Amino acid sequence: MRATTSDRAAWPVPPDEANTWVLCQRCRAVVYGPRLTRMAMVCPECGRHGALTAEQRVGLLADAGSVAPLVPPGPDPREDAADADPLRFVDSRPYPERLRAARSGTGMAEAVLCVRAAIDGHRVVIAAMDFRFLGGSLGAVVGELISQAAETALAERVPLLVVTASGGARMQEGAIALMQMAKTSVAMQRLDRAGILTISLITDPTFGGVAASFATLSDVIVAEPGARLGFAGPRVIEQTIKQRLPAGFQTAEFLLKKGFVDLVRPRAALRATLGRLLAAGRRPGPAGLAADADGGDPAVRDPRGLARRDSWQVVRLARRVERPTTLDYIGLMLDEFEELHGDRLGGDCASIVAGVGRMAGAPVVVIGHQKGHGAAELARRNFGMASPEGYRKAARVLRLAGKLGIPVLTLIDTPGAYPGVEAEERGQAVAIAENLRLLAGLPVPVVAVITGEGGSGGALALAMADEVLMLGNAVYSVITPEGCAAILWKDPGQAPAAASALRITARDLLELGVVDGVVPEPPGGAQADPPAMAEAVRRAVLLRFGALREQEPDRLVRGRQARFRAIGATAATAVGARG
Structure with a gap:
């Protein structure tokens, strides 16, 4: 079925369970809302991966009953910085007003959800970003929450999975937002030194300060089909240096060929893929790879x-x-x-x-x-x-x-x-x-x-x-x-x-x-x-x-x-x- 009118809901607005129909922004197919929900927002006609909320993302990846919100040690930065406005920034609206609207519209305190969970039985800390919240931008609270998620993974010696969806650093926080790139990079480096596995799941879009810090510092980078990743977004490139971008530029498939992404996996295969990576990334115990060569050494040594x-x-x-x-x-x-x-x-x-x-x-x-x-x-x-x-x-x-x-x-x-x-x-x-x-x-x-x-x-x-x-x-x-x-x-x-x-x-x-x-x-x-x-x-x-x-x-x-x-x-x- 193809769209012929403009009064249907446009993707990626998540459908409710009523008899809604949703328009795919790529192939213009009209998909029955409940069916699209069952398919985790993947178009059955063209395979386009629509946006998921952070909560939906965690629900898709984590084992049932394994999710527990991450309670940061000490004061909750969401409370301390709930109305932080270090620059007293105003564009067409004051920054605090934008924050309140984002919280009201998403039901989230900030642009990242951090939880303890398990994937195929393997413990993991997940930090999942939500693009609905001010474009998933990296501000002081987001940087603090991701850093604390990394510190929890370090303390508990479990892998860290970051799910990215962001336009970049939050402009309304200026240089404070810029410094979150450094803060989160420090957190990733500490996990490197401690031998803790880190995985990034790149979703569309991931740009700017997020792409140039924790998103691309992980040991393994997995991307969804069509997900875009880069430092400068297409609009910035085209407006700044007047370059026309080739088709497929900055997509997961393009980046796989260029050596910047390890795997491109469809949404339906992500949980199994992450489970295999987590299993393979466990440090072997004392009995790991024990010889089972009952027939003796098959190698000739003389x-x-x-x-x-x-x-x-x-x-x-x-x-x-x-x-x-x-x-x-x-x-x-x-x-x-x-x-x-x-x-x-x-x-x-x-x-x-x-x-x-x-x-x-x-x-x-x-x-x-x-x-x-x-x-x-x-x-x-x-x-x-x-x-x-x-x-x-x-x-x-x-x-x-x-x-x-x-x-x-x-x-x-x-x-x-x-x-x-x-x-x-x-x-x-x-x-x-x-x-x-x-x-x-x-x-x-x-x-x-x-x-x-x-x-x-x-x-x-x-x-x-x-x-x-x-x-x-x-x-x-x-x-x-x-x-x-x-x-x-x-x-x-x-x-x-x-x-x-x-x-x-x-x-x-x-x-x-x-x-x-x-x-x-x-x-x-x-x-x-x-x-x-x-x-x-x-x-x-x-x-x-x-x-x-x-x-x-x-x-x-x-x-x-x-x-x-x-x-x-x-x-x-x-x-x-x-x-």
């Missing part, structure tokens, strides 16, 4: 237990497009997984998959190269050759693992980092180097598994681990055999000879001490039986996590650094002795 192989043949096996990818292993090894996107600096990279999940019931971070199986996916994933944005995304998720105390599994399968001009212009070498430095001091267990090609620094950027494993048909090298042959033999056709000379097979690398163990592949290779291969990798990883989790963070880091410090030391000593 090179004499491995047959010598033709190096070039192994290279060709490692490159088989049918071999399981990172996403295949994730699907087979993990109980659940939420992929996170973006480097928060302006890009995302499909060649690297990173996210949080649960393995054997305990939280784990997984990061890996993703090649793909078909031609279309291989092209979209750039054949597993990551850009600087991919390594920076990995670094962001590694820092999250360190903050929350979650073990890290990396899965390596890449010919090498992308060698294009654009990658060099955006700092490929710096991105790889920063990952190596980060992994050198990451205070959580890290296990790396080379599942296919381990190509040069692009592989090492994810493989500086406490334990480095590789599959029986995998390879690991400073350069591709073709590249080595082209440089040293002056003939790419000498790649088989280069492969042999480089000693890149699993047995070679176990002998050299570069890897710690080799997980044999099923007959016919990993691609012949992906579930069996994944189970063997899972058992090997759990066994190592089980041992590593017993170590204190400082000892863990010292051991990892000593492991890499020792590689090549004997050869250097011998050269020195001859000198």
